[in-house]
Amino acid sequence: MSSTRPNQLFRNISxxxxxxxxxxxxxxxxxxxTIWTVVYSFTNSGLLPRLQWVGLDQYERLWATRKWLISxxxxxxxxxxxxxxxxxxxxxxxxxxxxxxxxxxxxxTVILYPYALSFVVTGLVWQWMxxxxxxxxxxxxxxxxESFTFDPLYSADIAIYGVLIAGIWQGSGLVxxxxxxxxxxIDQDVWKASxxxxxxxxxxxxxxxxxxxxxxxxxxxxxxxxxxxxxxxLIVAQTGGGPGISTEVPAKYVYDMMFxxxxxxxGFAASTMMLxxxxxxVIPWAIxxxxxxxxRD
Amino acid sequence: xxxxxSAPLTGPQGPKPRKPFSRRNIFLYGTLxxxxxxxxxxxxxxxxxxxxxxxxxxxxxVFSPPLEVTxxxxxxxxxxxxxxxxxxxxxxxxxxxxQITIPSVILSIIIASVNxxxxxxxxxxxxxxxxxxxxxxxxxxxxxxxxxxxxMLREVGLYGSLGGLVLVHTVFGMPILTLLFRNYFTSLPEExxxxxxxxxxxxxxxxxxxxxPMSLPIFTVAVILQVTGIWNDxxxxxxYTSPDNYxxxxxxxxIVNSTQGVKEYNVxxxxxxxTGLVPLSIxxxxxxxxxxxxxxxxxxx
Amino acid sequence: xxxxxxxxxxxxxxxxVKVLQNLNLEIGKGEFLVLLGSSGCGKSTLxxxxxxxxxxxGGQIHINDRNVTWAEPSDRGIGxxxxxxxxxxxxxxxxxxxxxxxxAKLPKPEIAKRIKHASEVLQIEPLLKRKPAAxxxxxxxxxxxxxxxxxxxxxxxxDEPLSNLDAKxxxxxxxxxxRLHHKLQNTMIYVTHDQIEAMTLADRxxxxxxxxxxxxxxxxxxxxxxxxxxxxDFIGSPSMNFLEGNIKNGTFEMGELSIPxxxxxxxxxxxxxxxxxxxxxRPEHVVTGELVESTPFQVDVEVNLIxxxxxxxxxxxxxxxxxxxVRMDGQSRVSVGEKLRLGFAPARASLFDAKTELRL
Ligand SMILES: Nc1ncnc2c1ncn2[C@@H]1O[C@H](COP(=O)(O)OP(=O)(O)OP(=O)(O)O)[C@@H](O)[C@H]1O
Ligand SMILES: [Mg+2]
Numbered sequence: 025m026s027s028t029r030p031n032q033l034f035r036n037i038s039x040x041x042x043x044x045x046x047x048x049x050x051x052x053x054x055x056x057x058t059i060w061t062v063v064y065s066f067t068n069s070g071l072l073p074r075l076q077w078v079g080l081d082q083y084e085r086l087w088a089t090r091k092w093l094i095s096x097x098x099x100x101x102x103x104x105x106x107x108x109x110x111x112x113x114x115x116x117x118x119x120x121x122x123x124x125x126x127x128x129x130x131x132x133t134v135i136l137y138p139y140a141l142s143f144v145v146t147g148l149v150w151q152w153m154x155x156x157x158x159x160x161x162x163x164x165x166x167x168x169x170e171s172f173t174f175d176p177l178y179s180a181d182i183a184i185y186g187v188l189i190a191g192i193w194q195g196s197g198l199v200x201x202x203x204x205x206x207x208x209x210i211d212q213d214v215w216k217a218s219x220x221x222x223x224x225x226x227x228x229x230x231x232x233x234x235x236x237x238x239x240x241x242x243x244x245x246x247x248x249x250x251x252x253x254x255x256x257x258l259i260v261a262q263t264g265g266g267p268g269i270s271t272e273v274p275a276k277y278v279y280d281m282m283f284x285x286x287x288x289x290x291g292f293a294a295s296t297m298m299l300x301x302x303x304x305x306v307i308p309w310a311i312x313x314x315x316x317x318x319x320r321d
Numbered sequence: 322x323x324x325x326x327s328a329p330l331t332g333p334q335g336p337k338p339r340k341p342f343s344r345r346n347i348f349l350y351g352t353l354x355x356x357x358x359x360x361x362x363x364x365x366x367x368x369x370x371x372x373x374x375x376x377x378x379x380x381x382x383v384f385s386p387p388l389e390v391t392x393x394x395x396x397x398x399x400x401x402x403x404x405x406x407x408x409x410x411x412x413x414x415x416x417x418x419x420q421i422t423i424p425s426v427i428l429s430i431i432i433a434s435v436n437x438x439x440x441x442x443x444x445x446x447x448x449x450x451x452x453x454x455x456x457x458x459x460x461x462x463x464x465x466x467x468x469x470x471x472x473m474l475r476e477v478g479l480y481g482s483l484g485g486l487v488l489v490h491t492v493f494g495m496p497i498l499t500l501l502f503r504n505y506f507t508s509l510p511e512e513x514x515x516x517x518x519x520x521x522x523x524x525x526x527x528x529x530x531x532x533x534p535m536s537l538p539i540f541t542v543a544v545i546l547q548v549t550g551i552w553n554d555x556x557x558x559x560x561y562t563s564p565d566n567y568x569x570x571x572x573x574x575x576i577v578n579s580t581q582g583v584k585e586y587n588v589x590x591x592x593x594x595x596t597g598l599v600p601l602s603i604x605x606x607x608x609x610x611x612x613x614x615x616x617x618x619x620x621x622x
Numbered sequence: 623x624x625x626x627x628x629x630x631x632x633x634x635x636x637x638x639v640k641v642l643q644n645l646n647l648e649i650g651k652g653e654f655l656v657l658l659g660s661s662g663c664g665k666s667t668l669x670x671x672x673x674x675x676x677x678x679x680g681g682q683i684h685i686n687d688r689n690v691t692w693a694e695p696s697d698r699g700i701g702x703x704x705x706x707x708x709x710x711x712x713x714x715x716x717x718x719x720x721x722x723x724x725x726a727k728l729p730k731p732e733i734a735k736r737i738k739h740a741s742e743v744l745q746i747e748p749l750l751k752r753k754p755a756a757x758x759x760x761x762x763x764x765x766x767x768x769x770x771x772x773x774x775x776x777x778x779x780x781d782e783p784l785s786n787l788d789a790k791x792x793x794x795x796x797x798x799x800x801r802l803h804h805k806l807q808n809t810m811i812y813v814t815h816d817q818i819e820a821m822t823l824a825d826r827x828x829x830x831x832x833x834x835x836x837x838x839x840x841x842x843x844x845x846x847x848x849x850x851x852x853x854x855d856f857i858g859s860p861s862m863n864f865l866e867g868n869i870k871n872g873t874f875e876m877g878e879l880s881i882p883x884x885x886x887x888x889x890x891x892x893x894x895x896x897x898x899x900x901x902x903x904r905p906e907h908v909v910t911g912e913l914v915e916s917t918p919f920q921v922d923v924e925v926n927l928i929x930x931x932x933x934x935x936x937x938x939x940x941x942x943x944x945x946x947x948v949r950m951d952g953q954s955r956v957s958v959g960e961k962l963r964l965g966f967a968p969a970r971a972s973l974f975d976a977k978t979e980l981r982l
Contacts, residue, residue, distance in 0.1 A: 035445070036443055036445045038439075038443070038523065038524035038525060039439040039443035039444075039445050039448075039524060040439075040445055042435040042436055042438070042439040042443075042524070043436055043439050043440070043445075043448060043451065045432045045436065045491075045495065046432075046436045046451055046452070046455055046495060046499060047451050049455065049458070049492050049495050050451045050452075050454040050455045050458060051451075051454070052473070053458070053466055053469070053470065053473075053492055054454060054455065054457075054458030054461060054466070055454060055458075056469065057465065057466035057469035057470065058461055058465050058466065060468075060469045061465050061466070061468060061469060062465075064468075073468070073472070117353075117356065120349060120352060120353055121353070123349060125349065125350070125353065129608075131353055131357050132612075133605070133608065134357045134360050134361050135356065135357065135360050136604075136611075136612065137360070137364070137601065137604055137605070138360060138363075140549055140597075140600045140601055140603070140604035140611070141553070141597045141600060141601065142552070142553030142554075142555065142570050142596065142597070142600070143553070143555065144553075144555050144570045144571075144573055144574050144596070145553075145570075145573070145593050145596055145597040148573070148574075148577050148589065148593045149363045149364075149366070149367055149590075149593060150363065151577075152366065152367075152370065152383070152586060152589070152590060153362075153363055153366060153383070155586075158378065158379075158382075158383055158586065159383055160383075162382055162383070163382040163383060163384055166382050193359075193360065193363065197360075201612055211706050211708060213704040213705070213706045213707075213708035214708045214710065216670075216673070216675050216695075216702070216704065216708065217702070217704060217708040217709075217710075217769070218710075219674075219675060219694070219695045219696065220673060220675075220695045220696060220700065220701065220702045220722075220773075221696060221721060221722030221725065221769070221773075222694070222695070222696025222697070222722055222725060222726055223721065223722065223725050224725075227725065231710075231713075231721070232710050232712070235710075235711070235712035236710075236711055236712065246460075250460050250462075253462055254462055254463065254464075256555075256556055257555040257556060257570070260555070260574060260578075261555075261574050261577075261578070264578060274464075275462070275464055278464040278467070279464070279467075279556075279559075279560075282467065282468055283560065288468065291464075291468065292468070294464075295462065295464040295465045295467070296465070298462040298464055298465065299461060299462060299465045302460055302461065302462055306457070306460045310457075330630055330631065330681070330682050332682065332689045332691075333682065333689050333691040333692045334630075334631075334680065334681055334682040334691055335633075335678065335679065335680045335681065335691070336677050336678060336679055336680075337677055337691070337692040338692075
């Protein structure tokens, strides 16, 4: 019998080897990359990153740039509308589908398929649908309503709402699926109890079912919000940020600064702002969800 | 047994009469059908547009079916459409995407499944800390890590190549896939793992001979998730590859949004469908598994 | 006695599957009826039909002499208690009790009065401000009963209300439900597959099988005169011993043994029908020791196995080739291999036709 204890490091060694990619990714890419970007956002890096400290200059310049302000404003409009509409539509659809309807699978398939498509495809389809010369506007005018105007992608004031339509088309199926899973997870006896109590269906949804679905709502909220902050491909494909700079968004600002304007410092500062936005949502959620009670893993 | 069959029944009996066209049903199905039409419309418009000739497009409306069906736009979109200087159509992008997607999917799933297995059955000290970082990493906007990765890839000489992009997809697929596999392996009965250990199997033998054969459904879900995700990617493609290696989504965008020349909407729509074809087929074929994948992926992502 | 609930020719099917078939049942005012049967026999389905939670496929349901076949659950004058409690988790206990009443636009003082009454009866006054998550299983079930109670209805429906609780709590709440019934004197229909619950609570028990009622009767009848072999086997623990043989000239013959049937009360026929039959005798009706001398039938057996349970000792042996169990006092000292003399009175036994399995 050997009496030497095996070295701690080599215990479970295969498992540690298997986890190397995770450790490298977590430490180098996620933690390392994030710190790197935050640190370099305080430098005046241009074409190449360099450690020349300029304090908060990049941020001051960022918040003085019209394109960034418009980006933020667009993100706020798009995000708020998207959030509200996608939840309302997704929940109503889920509730309707939950009524033991016929052809449930068909309807669900039709509503969810846009989610399988890339944002580029989504953006291009809706660019075509909303084309005033050929698309919806022309069709409606063809029906006899000559003055009908619907060309969101061509008027700077409302262009972001054109993007919103595409975004909702693509994303509401996901919310519907999550909500439906939530509804199906509810104890059917609760429905029965509310019927015995004589509660009308709509009241049961508002006062009983929706409160019971709080966890589903919270997770969906986090998913939708992080998705909104990342929005980039859709804009590039559908409007390219135009007309003018009316549909610019932060993610595009970052890309443009880093890879086209050779202004890395601005890109770093802008992406750090995006990080802060996400952190403001994810951290409170994580504390609520995992911090308070340790009974879940 | 107990049979007190009495006088014939009077008054309400049997199922409550329901009109097939009750207000409720009209509202329910009316709403659903309207909404389903709204969702289906773009796909339909894409198809009919791609089958029309340009003169017909200029005259007709987007919803009308093609009077004269032509496949010319599809041919052009596939092999002739121009992006800037080159005119090879989408085919190059398609093959690039294939070359990116296949290795990325395989690599990411192997790494993540082994990792998820290590996290569920062979926990070592500190494993959970790294895993937590990994999961939080999934929420960090990609833009934050964009440039550091450019530097890392440049260091190892992979920047601009397909290999580099494969690596990036593997890294960013890791959080969700690891979570998926870890949760799945945790849900398998632990006795199985213990029995295999008693039988003398080690880490890799148990993975290959016990875990993998039992996990086909979750591997399928992972493949669906990854193929669609990687095929649909645009940002990483544009950042980490050079124009020769652009994936299909990037080529598509370049073809449609290139500013030169007359816009050929039918070719554009054919190109759009072609790009959407791979994820769409996966979606329509896999049905419930796809839903399970996104529900699993999304709920805890 | 006036009927509280009447079920006439009830049919229910899910698609092509017939779950309830031509079911008739009359439940008197203030009666405690227990629906008992194995899993999947349609107990919950029947209860849901009475509640109006399922649309029947045929027949009628009357509650308090009103045809409610098409009425909404809330208009039927019923209250229901579910196995999973089905409390509204985001509302306090008080909210749970008052939700339905508020919705029915009852005046506030009336609501308060009913809640006060219900919480007094169920002793849940200290819990009123809590949410269900902060209650124990037993407390939750009381609240669920309270929710039926405040509805101030004549008919209570219970679907396995105690089966999520541990054994001790179940026994406590069982007593409490019984007390509640004595106090309120309203009609209760109670689904369970626990026979102890059924025997202790019921005025009458309906034994269900395959969507039909096999036997309807008082616990005594069900226990003493089971209508067929299924019921005989289903009721009682340990279950009844069955001996197969022939009836000839007023005796039951099994190989060399013959059991005189003098004291046995035959059913419809009034007298012995000759032919193949099964005799059932409950382990607790078999006597040993000195008592044997007074029984009409006696037999010597060898003890094969003993199962002490504390209060009783179960002895396994063989009678004419059939496995046979005897329940003895927990104090009795027997050992495996020992010879034992058993006896029982045919008057306490049951006879079933070998073919139809119906009671003779
Ligand atoms: N919605 C449904 N669709 C099809 N069949 C059903 C449905 N609900 C119940 N059944 C079937 O009806 C039969 C009776 O079910 P029910 O729930 O009434 O049984 P039960 O006696 O309450 O059983 P348990 O003791 O397990 O609760 C079962 O065979 C069940 O499979
Ligand atoms: Mg049941």
